[in-house]
Amino acid sequence: MSITSFIPPQRTLMGPGPSDIYPQVLQALSRPTIGHLDPLFIKMMDELKQLLQYAFQTKNTFTIAVSAPGSAGMEACFVNLVEAGDKVLVCRNGVFGDRMRENVERCGGIAIMVDNAWGEPVSPALVEQALQTDPDIKIVAFVHAETSTGALSDAKTLAEIARKYDCLTIVDAVTSLGGVPLLVDEWQLDAVYSGSQKCLSCVPGLSPLTFSEQAIAKIQQRKTPVQSWFLDQSLVLGYWSGEGKRSYHHTAPVNSLYALHEALVLLHNEGLEQAWQRHHRAHLELKTGLEALGIQFVVEEAYRLPQLNAVYIPEGIDDAAVRSTLLERYNLEIGAGLGTLAGKAWRIGLMGYAARNENVALCLKALESTLK
Amino acid sequence: MSITSFIPPQRTLMGPGPSDIYPQVLQALSRPTIGHLDPLFIKMMDELKQLLQYAFQTKNTFTIAVSAPGSAGMEACFVNLVEAGDKVLVCRNGVFGDRMRENVERCGGIAIMVDNAWGEPVSPALVEQALQTDPDIKIVAFVHAETSTGALSDAKTLAEIARKYDCLTIVDAVTSLGGVPLLVDEWQLDAVYSGSQKCLSCVPGLSPLTFSEQAIAKIQQRKTPVQSWFLDQSLVLGYWSGEGKRSYHHTAPVNSLYALHEALVLLHNEGLEQAWQRHHRAHLELKTGLEALGIQFVVEEAYRLPQLNAVYIPEGIDDAAVRSTLLERYNLEIGAGLGTLAGKAWRIGLMGYAARNENVALCLKALESTLK
Structure with a gap:
């Protein structure tokens, strides 16, 4: 060999x-690795949280980066918010809506599909109709910016409809974050995940994630444990929490987090x-x-x-x-x-x-x- | 802000x-990002597979790096090999044996525990005794090198005993790979995962993983889908397969894989x-x-x-x-x-x-x- x-x-x-990576991000990536429990690293993570809150336009305390790509961020939303037997309305207008269905089903949930043609946005009218028909639905999942087709859906309106029917929202913002308006708090979105390698121009491998208070409350009311240990956000929270001693969960991808920090500093500066x-x-x-x-x-x-x-x-x-x-x-x-x-x-x-x-x-x- | x-x-x-990172690895990490479906990247991944086979001392076709830290590598083994109701013998002599138990239970499996004191190796005699007692056990899971205590267990002997009772093995080699002998083929280990950030001196965030033919056969005989989409290795295989067109699964952590490639080149050269x-x-x-x-x-x-x-x-x-x-x-x-x-x-x-x-x-x- x-x-x-x-x-x-x-x-x-x-x-x-x-996407093309900012040269400053590649520089940040190759800075000396320090321990993931080093006080300076923890300070960096606190900053990263603030920068992510800015990018997502949210005050959500639970705003982190999952230590894995966007598809793991997607899974983190579903495994934490869906329990066996739960009905989830899944809007499908491209590849990633179908991946959401897969996720619901692998959690033992029941996916109720709302289909729009590839290239079309999700239809708010169809979503409302489905929610009227089945009052057992408790979550609405949709893709804000469909990477497979280039279509933008109206996240604000979809979330309004979801709230009207007492549903939480799971929103794929992998391609939207940083590229088009995404206002997590103003639109009252509940679980939103993204990817590092799209409009943030950071290296691939991380998934920014934010949960509203309502999403956290739902997680706390679960009857069964989250099926994934790695993606159980109640465990991860102890690691990202700014208060007191940081508890060990997994070894953070230190250098990739440097890169994300830098990409977000650039976004904030711009x-x-x-x-x-x-x-x-x-x-x-x-x-x-x-x-x-x-x-x-x-x-x-x-x-x-x-x-x-x-x-x-x-x-x-x-x-x-x-x-x-x-x-x-x-x-x-x-x-x-x-x-x-x-x-x-x-x-x-x-x-x-x-x-x-x-x-x-x-x-x-x-x-x-x-x-x- | x-x-x-x-x-x-x-x-x-x-x-x-x-651990301390090789300077060459940090250099490799910051090389220009290319697409994860770029023909040159695919060639790099084929090399990476060969290098991982060398590090693991295996000819296993399924030898990859999970796009997430070692704890996701652990979970990849359990969610793929364990189905609800399966009995798994879990050896616990530190933190990571207990995390294995968590994994078994979150898969709906039944963890039969074999305990040794913290700081002691796993006792082959206790393992054999447990397997004699319960012939329903089909998997033996243990930690080769317990990172929480610094104890090395006899993976070769444990795997021999497991085979005697017709069990597959899941082996945590997070801290052993590259630091002490680990001979996957010679010892006939079935599912072995590691981490990039230990004796390979690469950045944290990746989990080398290898499955034997027997492990693959067990996955193919599953009655139920793997509960994780992200960690379903039958889907990942399509992406890592060297033959024909590479199918898209998730966006590979391109730069981290450059770094792992470099760390493994250094290991092979040494x-x-x-x-x-x-x-x-x-x-x-x-x-x-x-x-x-x-x-x-x-x-x-x-x-x-x-x-x-x-x-x-x-x-x-x-x-x-x-x-x-x-x-x-x-x-x-x-x-x-x-x-x-x-x-x-x-x-x-x-x-x-x-x-x-x-x-x-x-x-x-x-x-x-x-x-x-």
Whole structure:
């Protein structure tokens, strides 16, 4: 076996994530590792909590980063909030709504599905209708920004409807956090998870997570233990708690948390509104260029995510060949379609550090040359 | 809120992990992020698999790194191999045996406990006795190297006994991998998990994992779905499989995997036997020095882990004050006692890059000065 150090090329990442990483974040990542119970590390975690509260726009005490990717953040919400036999309304308009269903069922819960076509937002009317029909439903789960289609759903309205029927909400904000408005407290969302590798432009592997008081109360009223030890947030809380002695749960991914801290400092310095506007401006620029190339969007204009542009592959074009050429000639990654959009669409990400004019220019010119 | 970049100090990490990181590993960690489906990344993962097979001394096809810390690696073994009602023999001689019990119970399994005192190895005789008594037991779970006490158990003999009674083994090798002999194939272990942040001297956050053919067969014969979506290894296998198109499961922690790849290249270059010997030599040097200070080991000489030295705090010494002084005056971290050893013992780690003469010298001199 003759394996040597792996030296990756410098890519421009404009797929569905990981996105381009801020250079400052990579620097932070490689700072000296210290112990996960070191007083200085604990101080860093307290800061990280405040920074996450800013990013989520919440005062929730329970605001942390799960030590694993976004799909573990999703699972953390379901295993803590759902018990066997519980009915959960799951909105499905792409891959991640279906993953929510999987999660409900693996918790022994009953998933009541509300379906919208891929590329459409979740329909508030269908959600209300389902909740009227079945008063046993106690949780509404939906994806704020569907990474598989690029559609934005109206989290505020969906949460209002859920509350009207006395339901908690579980919200997938993996692709929305930092890219479009997400106001956890103002919209009264209950369990919201995200990912580090999208609009925060941090390395993949962490899942920001916040629970409202109502979510915490529901967890405290559980009749059965959480089926996952690793994701049991009542145990994790003892580790993230700022008060008194920190109790050991698992070894925190120290360096990845440095990176997330740095990414959030950058977001705070820029300002959330400025970041949202930057994503929007980059999207408009990309849109103009793509339309000039005759490329059509999957999602109607009103529901389009600026940070995740799903577009139809022009007719007669070889999907894989184009993506390979972009990668090989331009070191540019764009995303393939997922699920029902596989082979039919590309997903062009403008997330975090990638939402810049230079990225848009490179992508447009490279696509233009490759599609000729 | 005025939070700026977090600049950690340069510590010497001689606790129970994270251990001192190889400088090359920190370098690898901060290399440019590429996509987790990039052909070059997939090639890197194939290499990583080979390197992990070397570290585990196995030809198991299913040899991967779980995208989360060792406690998730532990849970991955239990949720995949245990179904509701299954009886599992759990050996408990420290914190992590008890965490195994938690895992069995949260899977709906029945944990039959074999207890040994903290600091003792698992008794093969007690294990055999328990298996004789209850022929329904189908899995034996034990900790190879107990991080909470520094005791090494005889994995080879325990696995022999398990096989005699037609049981599979789940083995915690979090602290043993790379520090003491661990021969997965020769000893015929079935499900073995470890951590990146111990004797591999990589950053925390990943859990190397290997399943034997027998373990895979048991997973394939399950009557019920694995309760965790994130840790369902039948789904993960599609992502790590070298054959054909890689299927998307979750976004891999790209940079952390670079770091693990580098740590394993370093281990392979040094050679496993040389690494084991280096840990042993450092331990002997530390032992001589500690004994000269009148400090006693928790574990009998025959079962002592070279990489994790649990020692009694001398009488009249203030545990926390000493550890604070070491940290503040020498930037040196040693570990506190855990569980029943809290306040009574220190845990001095000589793991991976920390198993060096300079670390031993610093630790001995700093302790000598502080205890005066």
